[in-house]
Amino acid sequence: MHGLAFDIAHLLAGGLVLVSFMLLYQDRLYALLNIFALHALVLALSVAWQAFVQDAPHLYVTAAIALVFKAIVIPVVLHRIIQRLGIHREIENVVGIGLTMLAGVGLVALSLAVMLRVTAEAAPLAREDMAFALSVVLLGLLIMVTRRNAVSQVVGFMSLENGLVLAAAGAKGMPLVVEISVAFSILIAFIVIGIFLFRIRERFDTVDVQALDRYRGERQ
Amino acid sequence: MSGLPLHPATLVLLIPLATASLLALLPSYRLTARLNTLAALATLAAAVSLLVDDPPAPGHYLLVDELNIVFIVLSTFVGFTTSVFSASYIAHELAIERLTPKYLRFYHAMYQMLMFAMNLALLADNIGLMWVAIEIATLTTVLMVGIYRTHEALEAAWKYFILGSVGIALALFGTILVYMAARPVIGEGLDAMVWTVLLGHAAAFDPALLDVAFVFLLLGYGTKVGLAPVHAWLPDAHAEGPTPISAVLSGLLLNVALYAVLRFKLLLSGNPEALAPGPLMVTMGLVSLVFAAFMLYRRRDIKRMFAYSSIEHMGIITFAFGLGGPLANFAGLLHMVMHSLTKSAIFFAVGHIAQIKGTQKIADIRGLTETNPWLGWGLVVGVVAISGLPPLGIFMSEFLIVSSNFAREPLLAIPLVSGLLIAFGALLLRLNGLAFGEPTGSTAPAEASYVPMFAHLALVLAGGLYLPPPLVLWFQHVAGMLH
Numbered sequence: 040m041h042g043l044a045f046d047i048a049h050l051l052a053g054g055l056v057l058v059s060f061m062l063l064y065q066d067r068l069y070a071l072l073n074i075f076a077l078h079a080l081v082l083a084l085s086v087a088w089q090a091f092v093q094d095a096p097h098l099y100v101t102a103a104i105a106l107v108f109k110a111i112v113i114p115v116v117l118h119r120i121i122q123r124l125g126i127h128r129e130i131e132n133v134v135g136i137g138l139t140m141l142a143g144v145g146l147v148a149l150s151l152a153v154m155l156r157v158t159a160e161a162a163p164l165a166r167e168d169m170a171f172a173l174s175v176v177l178l179g180l181l182i183m184v185t186r187r188n189a190v191s192q193v194v195g196f197m198s199l200e201n202g203l204v205l206a207a208a209g210a211k212g213m214p215l216v217v218e219i220s221v222a223f224s225i226l227i228a229f230i231v232i233g234i235f236l237f238r239i240r241e242r243f244d245t246v247d248v249q250a251l252d253r254y255r256g257e258r259q
Numbered sequence: 260m261s262g263l264p265l266h267p268a269t270l271v272l273l274i275p276l277a278t279a280s281l282l283a284l285l286p287s288y289r290l291t292a293r294l295n296t297l298a299a300l301a302t303l304a305a306a307v308s309l310l311v312d313d314p315p316a317p318g319h320y321l322l323v324d325e326l327n328i329v330f331i332v333l334s335t336f337v338g339f340t341t342s343v344f345s346a347s348y349i350a351h352e353l354a355i356e357r358l359t360p361k362y363l364r365f366y367h368a369m370y371q372m373l374m375f376a377m378n379l380a381l382l383a384d385n386i387g388l389m390w391v392a393i394e395i396a397t398l399t400t401v402l403m404v405g406i407y408r409t410h411e412a413l414e415a416a417w418k419y420f421i422l423g424s425v426g427i428a429l430a431l432f433g434t435i436l437v438y439m440a441a442r443p444v445i446g447e448g449l450d451a452m453v454w455t456v457l458l459g460h461a462a463a464f465d466p467a468l469l470d471v472a473f474v475f476l477l478l479g480y481g482t483k484v485g486l487a488p489v490h491a492w493l494p495d496a497h498a499e500g501p502t503p504i505s506a507v508l509s510g511l512l513l514n515v516a517l518y519a520v521l522r523f524k525l526l527l528s529g530n531p532e533a534l535a536p537g538p539l540m541v542t543m544g545l546v547s548l549v550f551a552a553f554m555l556y557r558r559r560d561i562k563r564m565f566a567y568s569s570i571e572h573m574g575i576i577t578f579a580f581g582l583g584g585p586l587a588n589f590a591g592l593l594h595m596v597m598h599s600l601t602k603s604a605i606f607f608a609v610g611h612i613a614q615i616k617g618t619q620k621i622a623d624i625r626g627l628t629e630t631n632p633w634l635g636w637g638l639v640v641g642v643v644a645i646s647g648l649p650p651l652g653i654f655m656s657e658f659l660i661v662s663s664n665f666a667r668e669p670l671l672a673i674p675l676v677s678g679l680l681i682a683f684g685a686l687l688l689r690l691n692g693l694a695f696g697e698p699t700g701s702t703a704p705a706e707a708s709y710v711p712m713f714a715h716l717a718l719v720l721a722g723g724l725y726l727p728p729p730l731v732l733w734f735q736h737v738a739g740m741l742h
Contacts, residue, residue, distance in 0.1 A: 157467035161439060169439065176432060180425065192421060199428055206435045212447025213438050215387035219431065222391050226424065229398060 044092045045164055051085035052171035055205060056147060059178040062198055063143050064136045068121055068190060072114045075194050079109035082201045089208045092164070098208055101220045105204065108224050109197065116231055117190060133185050146177040168209030175202030193230055200227065267312055268323050270305035271331060271378045274298055279371035288353065288360050291367045292346040298371060299339040302378070306335040317455045322384030325737045330381045330518050333596055337510045337603050338374050340711035344607045345370070345503035347708040351614050352501070362406060366501070373399040373507065377515045384454045386434050389519060390427065393483065396512060397423045404500035415495035422482060422492040430479025430519075436472035437526070440464040454522065461529030469526070469533045476523045477539060483516035485570045486577060487547035497566035498619065502610030505562055509569040510603035514595055517573065521580060521741065528583075528742045540581025541671065547574030548678040555685035560619050561609055564689060565602065568645055571682050572598045578675065579660045580741065582667065588738035590659035593726075597652035597719055598645075604715035605641040608634050611707040616700040621689060626698030637712050639694050644719050646686040647679060652722030 058078045065071040083106035090098030132139065150173035158166045179199025183192050200223050207216045278298035282291050309331065314323040349366070352358045358366070373396055380392035401423065405416030434452075441451040444463045450456050461469075478489065485493040497505040524536040551571035558564035576598065579591030611634055612627060613619045627635030644651035657679065664672045 153471060157465070157471050158439065159467075160443065160465055165439065169436075173432070176428070183421070183425070189417070196421070196424055196428075199425070203428055203431050203435070206432060210435050210439050210442070212442065212451075213435065214449045214452055215385075215391075218391065219387065222394055226394065226398065229401075230420065230424070 044088075048085070048088055048092060048164055049167055051081060051088055052168050052205060052209075054081045055085060055201065056171050056174045056178070059175050059182075059198055059202075060140070060143055062182055062194065063139055063178065063185075066132070066136075068188070069118065071191055071194055072117055072121075075197065076110045076114040078198055078201055079105050079113075082205060083110060085205060086208045089168075093211055095212070097217050100217045101204060101208060104217075104220050104224055105201070109201070109227075113197070113227065113231060117193075120231075121190065133187060139181065139185050143178055143181055146181060147174040150174045150177055162211065165209050165211055169206055172202045172206035172209060175199070175205060178202075193227075196230070197227055266315055267305045267308045268315065268321055268382055271302055271309070271335065272375060272382065274302045274305060275371045275375035275378065279368045279375060282371060283364065283368035286360070286364065288349070288363045288367075291364060292349060295367045295370060296339070296342045296346060299335070299342040299374065302374060303332075303335040303339045306331045317384050317453075319449050319453055320385050320388055321382050322454055323382065324740075325733070326521075326740055327381045327518070329592065329596075329734070329737055330514060331378060333514070333599055334377055334381065334511050335374075337599055338377075338507065340714060341503050341506050341510070341603060341607075342370065343708055344506070344610065344711045345501075347706065348501070348503055348610050348614070351706065357407065358501075366403065366406060369399045369403050370503075370507075373403070373512075377511055380515050381518060385449075385452050386437060386454065386457070387452050389522075390431055390434050393430070393480070393516065393519065394427050396515065397427060397483070400496070400500075400504065400508060400512060403504045404496045406501060407499070409499070411495075412499040415492075415499035419492040419496040422489065426479050426482025426489065428479070429475050429482075433472045433475030433479055433523075436468055436475065437523070440468040440472060457526055458529055461526050462531065464530055464533075466530055466532035466534075469530055473523055473527050473534070473536055474539075477520060477536075477543070480516045480519045480523075481543060484513050484520065484577065485547070485573050486543045487550045487570070487574065488543075490547065490551075490570050493570060494563045494566040497569070498560050498563040502562070502606055502613065505566070506603040506606035506610075509566070509606065510599040513569065513573050514599060517576065517580075517595070520577075524580070525741065537581045537583050540577050542581075544574045544576070544578030544581055545671070545674050545678070547571065548578065549574075549674055549681070552678045552682035552685065555682055556688075558689070559621055561613065561621050561624065561693070562606075562619055564621065565605055565609065565645075568682065568686065569598075569602055571678070572602070572645070575657065575660065575675075575679075579663075582660075582664060583742055584663065584667065585735065585738050586663040587660060587667075588741045589734050590656050590663060592734050592737060593722070594653065594656035594660065597656050597722055600715045600722075601641055601644045601651075601653060601719050604712045604719070605638065605645060607712040607715075608638040608641060612638065615703055618700070621693065623700060624693050625696045625700075626694075628694045630698045630702040631704070633709055634707060635694050637709065637716065639690065640716050640720075641712075642686055642690045644716070644723075646683045648683075650720070650723045652719040655723050655726075 058081055061074050065074055083102045086098055086105060087102040151170050154170035154173050158169055176199050179195050179202060182195030186192055204220055207213055207219060285291050309328050376392050376396035380389050383389035383392055401416050401420045404419055405412050438451055441457055441464060444460050445451040445456060482489040497508060527533045527536045547570050551567045554567045555564060576591050576595050579587045616624050644653050647653050647657045664675055
């Protein structure tokens with residue numbers, strides 16, 4: 040039984056890393072949002088599995104938040120916003136997809152090398168979870184840096200945050216996990232409301248962050 | 260809190276929280292501005308009474324010890340004086356219709372919310388709670404930075420939001436790693452996230468895990484301190500938000516983030532096999548100092564210039580704490596207090612100056628000492644203080660930092676002293692243009708409240724001339740705690 044529990048946890052956490060890679064090479068906003076919904080779904084399954092394995096019922100709440108809020112509500116709202124703002128076009132990448140994927144592979148290798156070494160004494164389940172979680176966090180950062188578009192930066196941030204929730208769920212018996220996932224949901228809700236309320240398009244004519252650079256720094 | 264529902268520590272949290280919800284409901288801006296000041300004063304009173312009250316036994320969530328009392332008293336004091344300044348600043352913004360009464364209601368509620376979040380972060384005895392508090396503080400300041408809703412304000416808020424979020428995300432990962440390190444020793448559950456418990460068992464933690472955790476925490480909370488590689492949000496957020504918020508950001512929020520770094524540094528130095536946190540902090544501090552010193556020369560916006568000066572000083576403070584030892588820690592604490600007081604005084608002056616002149620461009624502001632002697636000379640004293648000239652307080656603390664540095668690591672004094680001198684030159688160069696020469700722009704008298712600014716400057720001057728022995732004793736004690 041223990042072997043199976045471990046294998047499934049491993050499969051789900053590994054799946055999250057894989058979906059992170061899928062986020063990396065999307066070049067259309069709608070596709071990006073759909074993949075993100077998948078990302079949140081895998082996270083919800085993974086956290087629910089941890090709740091079951093660790094016999095920690097409060098983690099089911101975190102899984103439910105991930106499922107309802109991040110896999111359904113946020114993608115739907117972002118879809119609407121994109122429609123309303125009329126920006127359903129291709130995403131501009133700063134660097135080519137091949138190079139981004141290579142960098143992603145490098146980051147995953149790095150996080151495995153670091154985390155597996157420093158957690159040598161931890162339980163194998165927690166160990167692998169932390170290594171995968173750090174990979175997801177770093178890939179999220181990579182998405183944020185390689186995209187110029189505000190919506191895809193937000194998606195990058197949300198996938199990064201999914202990695203953190205995975206880490207928190209994997210650290211056995213960690214208190215405040217539910218509170219932290221609620222706090223993060225509020226943060227994300229703020230960002231999404233921010234995109235809409237501030238009407239970045241109206242203010243900046245485009246949601247392309249590159250256009251914001253014109254205003255950066257000193258104004259003459 | 261251990262059976263004391265109305266202990267000052269709880270009051271320091273409850274007053275801002277209750278006022279925040281009340282202010283969100285009240286429509287009249289005159290009333291809310293007064294109530295804001297009143298609540299800040301009450302919080303200050305509660306914070307001061309922490310000094311005489313016996314600290315309660317540390318609980319699972321809250322902790323009162325000598326280290327955080329210094330931060331709380333400073334925080335609530337600057338919070339109070341800024342609320343006095345804010346009342347007169349806001350009245351002008353309303354008169355020129357840059358802000359509407361609806362936004363003001365929101366502004367005052369957010370101000371108290373920020374005070375609550377900062378006090379919670381300082382009082383937290385739980386690394387998870389501290390993280391949540393710093394996240395709330397980030398959110399409220401993001402909202403306040405964007406309150407003018409101009410191109411620049413929104414861009415600054417967005418940049419701050421994204422960088423701040425990444426910062427706190429990294430900090431959370433570090434927090435989880437600390438828990439992972441503590442769990443095998445302390446056991447599962449809440450205890451493994453409580454400061455006092457963590458500190459007691461630090462020696463038994465897995466050193467490798469602690470090392471990685473500290474790197475994440477330093478980068479994460481360091482983003483909020485405004486340390487050099489991850490400082491990019493800071494100048495924009497200072498320049499585009501309302502000036503009272505710039506004062507609170509520079510004077511308080513940066514300190515709160517630094518406090519978090521210091522707590523984790525204590526944890527690491529409790530473990531003999533973990534990496535020494537000092538050199539990392541020294542490096543980041545020096546890089547921030549030298550980088551910001553050079554950037555000061557190219558500033559054309561007055562608030563942006565003082566924002567870079569904040570990066571410079573946070574660099575100096577981080578350097579001092581990274582160096583460690585009783586003298587450097589003492590100097591670091593003193594420098595932090597003096598910097599908070601001086602920088603917020605400067606922002607009080609700059610806020611009114613920008614209102615009178617209708618611009619923040621340095622080139623368009625000249626001859627302030629002639630047109631507005633009080634503000635002009637206040638700014639002169641403030642800038643002289645911040646650039647580290649005697650007899651003001653910052654000279655004293657910088658002198659202590661440099662001399663302890665010479666005694667311990669003479670080679671590091673080269674970048675430190677050259678950074679200080681470069682920044683000194685830039686500030687005095689700009690000050691000359693701002694304060695003296697042919698006056699330009701509007702010469703209308705300011706409807707300013709001078710009391711907060713001069714109160715701060717008087718304290719900084721007093722600190723440079725004479726430090727009362729009880730204060731020295733208190734700071735020495737805290738410096739001893741910090742290793």
